[in-house]
Amino acid sequence: MLSRTADHLYWMARYMERAENIARLLDVNYRLSLMPQPADQMEKAWAATLRIMGLDELYWEKYDEITPENVFDLLIFDRENLSSVWHCLRAARENAHAVRGTITSEMWETTNGTWLKMRDFSPAALSDIEISEFFEWVKYRSHLSRGVTIGTMLQDEAWRFTRIGTFLERADNTSRILDVKYQLLLPAGESEGGAADYYQWSALLRSVSAFEVYRKVYRDLITPARVAELLLLRSDMPRSLARCMQEVYNNLQKVANNRSAETERRAGEMDASLRFGRVDDIMRGGLHNYLVKVLARVQDISNRIANDFLVPVSA
Amino acid sequence: MTIKKFFNEMTDDAGSVRSHYSGYSAWLSEMPQERIAHKRAEADALFHRFGITFAVYGEDGGKERLIPFDIIPRIIPADEWKALAAGLRQRVKALNAFIHDVYHDQNILKAGRIPKEYVLQNGQYRPEMKGIDVAGNIYAHIAGVDVVRAGQGEFYVLEDNLRVPSGVSYMLENRKMMMRLFPRLFSRNKIAPVDRYPDMLLNTLRSVAPTGVTDPIVVVLTPGAYNSAYFEHAFLAQQMGVELVEGQDLFVDDDQVFMRTTRGPQRVDVIYRRIDDDFLDPLVFRKDSVLGVAGLMRAYHAGRVTLCNAVGTGVADDKSVYVFVPEMIRFYLGEEPILNNVPTYQCRLKDDLGYVLDHLPELVVKEVHGAGGYGMLVGPASTKAEIEAFRAQIVAAPDKYIAQPTLALSACPTFVESGIAPRHIDLRPFVLSGSEEIQLIPGGLTRVALREGSLVVNSSQGGGTKDTWVLEA
Known part of the structure; x- marks a missing residue:
């Protein structure tokens, strides 16, 4: 297969997986933050999360203090942050778009559908629903992508790279x-x-x-x-x-x-x-x-x- | 503008339904309006979900547009299609003979049947092609000939698109959509299937592989995911089961074209290219092209790769050369043309120019090299000021324009906001020429001008599409 095709498939899968893992990481932090504890303890936890993702510098360029809302802004919606959920789902979709002739139509529809829905979310919209519901959504879209891949794709070289x-x-x-x-x-x-x-x-x-x-x-x-x-x-x-x-x-x-x-x-x-x-x-x-x-x-x-x-x- | 008198595809002048529409019309009258509206919404949602989209792909990744799809089909009876298909074969055959001739002996020019300067001074004439032999002497492997109907059995060719005609994916998707929305319609009518097109295309492409290649590798070359027709490129590659490549995926070594794969270089024999001549090879054409492949023309000259369509076909679908297609049919085939040409005034000729300038309000004026419905004047639909502005452009550069009488394009019932109303349509059948035979899928892409009275069907100008049925006898 074309090297470029393999590259798109590989990154399509990576970005989808990355979106899921960001959601998982934020979810666990958020759940922990709901437990009774000293304020500085929670700040440390968010700071460690940012550090491990290599995002602490970008964060402090944009914000003065650590709050869950700011962290969500940066990690979910930020368009300059190449590791935001927004960016990952977009990149997964862009890569899928470039090889839509190689992947199955179900894979394309799933990835495209995920991205179209992501565009509807906004920080304001998320304040209305429980943020955990959003994390669940990301996880389930990732489950769906993976399931559709395993369930519909010929297990050839293209599949191996995904x-x-x-x-x-x-x-x-x-x-x-x-x-x-x-x-x-x-x-x-x-x-x-x-x-x-x-x-x-x-x-x-x-x-x-x-x-x-x-x-x-x-x-x-x-x-x-x-x-x-x-x-x-x-x-x-x-x-x-x-x-x-x-x-x-x-x-x-x-x-x-x-x-x-x-x-x-x-x-x-x-x-x-x-x-x-x-x-x-x-x-x-x-x-x-x-x-x-x-x-x-x-x-x-x-x-x-x-x-x-x-x-x-x-x- | 309203054309007072036009041919209605579904009903005759007395208002009764034509026999080939009777089955559909009866079905339609049984359908409740709400159900139709519901089906239309369903079609839109499905096209969105499948990403069957067109046009500009914006930065936010969300600017893809749908081409409006109308659920009332355009129906062509068997005998009418038979005559039309014969005319299309004849025309494309002559056009291929013409292209071969102008890059070889130029007999038609020597015989004085077409003035030399129309061909040799034409911006689309590629001297690089002189003396090059292409497989099977076929140049326009895929032709999308735009046809309109004026009256009963009376078809006119508007344009021969011989470069990289597009739209066939919509023909196929429209049929799929109709079968999905209204499966029972298809059991009630005998409709010629269209889904063999990708197989026919692949066979055509394989038939023109370089000599000596027994198991040719075919690829589709696209400018990339941001091209407006990318959906179609990906679709055709997938349906044919061949690689969809970009210029960066190919390279030329020792006059052989290769693609870069995960297992190293792999030979490529036939390229169905969906990029224009100008961008094919930065060493020969536009130096700034990043879409093409350096050295491609060298491999092409060496006969090691086939390009479909061939380089230089634009010389035959130019609007100034269009005038001479009937003459080509007589010259190369010794036959009388089956399909009509629209009478055309060439503004480069003094007499014609005078006539055109005197009759602008009733003519359609087009740029010789224009496409996509841009750069044209539809006289009867234009204001005085628009006409005067266009007049100045024509006078400044008469060579750039041709003019034609405003045809009363036929109209087909179409769903619009006010209900069902006639809208003007055209038809783009796709003609495949391989080394053995010329093939057509019954029908083609029907485009419809959704604005009332409009004669411009291009999707860039608010046109939509319809499924096209050819009834089997």
Whole structure:
């Protein structure tokens, strides 16, 4: 297939996934902000979210103080912010538009429909409904996009690139969500097992649709190490890093070309280290340090995929 | 302006329904108005959802417009279509022979049947094409010939679009929409199907692959997602199952065209290009073109790739050359033309210019190179001031204009705000010429001027479209 087509498919999937993850991240923060706590605690949480998304500079250029409304403005509606939900849904739609001959009509209609609806939302309109309803909407549109893709698209090379886009983006986002929460939650001072602690960890799990899963898998108290294990190493957990990298590696093998061997090797190496890794080792070295390395490796693989497949192969 | 006397497609002068419309008319009279209104709204919603849109794609990603779709079909009886199709084949055959001739021996010029300067001084004449042999000697593989009806069985050709005619996707989508909205209509009438068009197009394109290529790779070349006809480009590529490429996806190496794929370069043999000659190759035509492919013309000259349509077809669909199409039919085919040409005054000729300037209020004046309904004067519909302004333009550059009598275009019942009323229509059938045969899909795209009395059907000027039925005998 055309390199440009692969590029559009890959980014279409990435942007849709990114929109979903922004919604998840904001949702969990918003839920946490509703709990009784000191004001500065909440501000710290929003600040950490902005930092982990690399948006703190842009934020302070635009606003003087941290409020949920401002954060929503920037992360949902801002047109200059390339990581706003508005921008992600638009970019997903633009990429789909460019390859509408390659994707199925259902995929196109779904992506186009999502964007058309997004244009109807505004900060004013959102103040009328519960903001969580909007986050739910984004999540469900993303579910729908993914379901339509899996349910209608021929599982050829084009499909592989959409899958690679989805899982690379999710690997990045799961790592970020875990990192921001972990940094915040651990130094919070309260002893493990306290009521506030429970709400915070359960909110984190809910943000990646993992609360029920946790219960099912561990049938025990929520502890940081188990949360990390679930979100990093459990390959049967669909949003875990291990699952994401397994999908990236498997799909990469199916589209391999004569210049992609090293990319495949690196993805395979990361897949193996997650498959055989132990959470104790990760925690001993420090979760944050580990996640910083993970994000760098995900970025490296993204760049290599762009070079091997998406950037035109020169004659 | 109101044309007093025009042919109504559905009813005769006495007001009774013509026999080929009787089935539809009976059905329509049974339909409650609310149900019709409901169906029209449904059609609009569906076209939006499918993104079957046209025109400018604004910065906010929301400026796509729908071409209004009218749910009353235009119906053509079998015998009338048969004659029309024969006329279209004849015409396109002669036009292809003409294009081949002017880039080779120029016999028609030598015979004095067309003045040399009309061709050789024409801005659309491409000297780059002289002496180049194209597969099957076919130049206009896809032609969209605009036809209007004046009276019973009386068809006039308005324009031969031989460059990159568009609209066929609307022909196909309109039919799909009608079948979706009114499935039972199709069981009650014997309507010739149109959905084979993408297959016919692919076969036509494959038939003109460079010699020696047994399994040709075909692509559709688009200017990109921001082009007004992008929907159609993507649609046709998808329906044919071929790649939709942009100039940046192609490159030329050793006179062979390749596309950049995830598995490395892949050979390309036939390019159905939807960009104009001027933008094809920055090394030969416009240097600032970013839509084309550097070296494409070299590969074309070397016979390693086929461009559809060929470069240089514009010399045959120009409005000043239009006048000579009947002469081409006589010269190349030894036949009398089946379809009429509209009588045309050429402002470049002194006598004609005098006549035109004396009769502006009753004529239609067009720019020789104009398209899309721009740059024209419809005399009977214009104010005195508009006519005088246009007169000044003609006097300043008479070579740029031709004029024709205002035709009483036929009209077809159409849903408008006040209910059902006749509106003027034209027809663009699509003629496919491959190395073996000339093929047509029964019907074509019917465009309708939605404003009362208007004769301008272009979508850029408030025109809509209708499904076109050719009844099977």
